[in-house]
Amino acid sequence: MDWSPADLGIPGTVLQVVRAPHPVLATGGAEVDPADPAVIELAADLVATMRVSPGCVGLAAPQVGVAADVFALDVTGHPKTRTGHGTLVLCNARVLEATRKEKAREGCMSVPDLTGDVKRATRIVVSGVLPGTTEAVTVETDGFEARALQHEIDHCAGLLFLDRVAGAHAVFPRKVYL
């Protein structure tokens, strides 16, 4: 995909990441106009915030307090990444196809003290619109990027990994290492 955050043409501002039980995290993000300058600014802010957050591979608008259907993603360099599409920002993204579910344990910056086992498809096709453009793009991916995409699309629908845990015994306190 021939796109980079530089195409947004503006530097982003680092925003504060909100934590559950903040109500915006349970609010579905409203569909956006990808060409709206405010959406382009939000996209740049999401990328900037993702970049400064250690270990962060994705950030959705509700996580910075904005109920909008936009997220940033970049799994480049993550040891679990197989297929990767570099830095992506997608507006109004939808999962078109999802197959081969596998369970894995997820953590989230907005739920910092818990982790949970979640079953997600390992092969997906997603469509969405890059900010500043009008045409929908299709992203076909697998493995870790597929999981990360589904996690962010969930955020935009007002869902946390806590809404998808694989059983009554599938939420864990996060380990704290001294």
Place this chain on the structure above:
Amino acid sequence: MTHLAVTVIGPDRPGIIADVTRALAGAGVNLEDSTMTLLRGHFAMMLICSGPSLDEVDRAIAPLGGELVVTVREVGPDQPAAALGPSYLLSVHGADRPGIVSAITTVVAAAGGNITDLSTRLSGSLYVLTAEVDLPRTVDIDDLRTALDATADHLGVDATLHPAETDEL
């Protein structure tokens, strides 16, 4: 604010959790961490709560006595323990016999591992153990697997240990 440990066990029926938690809420008790599960027809609850004095809570839960065995005692404040190192999932299964849990957990303890969660199920003659284990960073995983395999062989069961990694998203 008093921290309390509440345990409840009794023959399963619909409404045990509702009855117990209604009594606790009525006494101003706030539930914190808990686990509640069905064990071979007995419903078991373990809760750490904060609330009023032990006496008040004792009075509130007294009417639940009878079919349910309820205990309440005061515990100290939260003591968040630092994890030793990476977490692993331990699975053991095989023909039931006395001593499986004891032998397996002895191997884990000898390696300095800390079990943070463990459950077992007996289904016919099949015995299944699953556990979450924090291991010190200094543990040689291959050595531990070898020790677990040796103990499992002796017991006639299979044991597997695999990393419980978290995907940060």
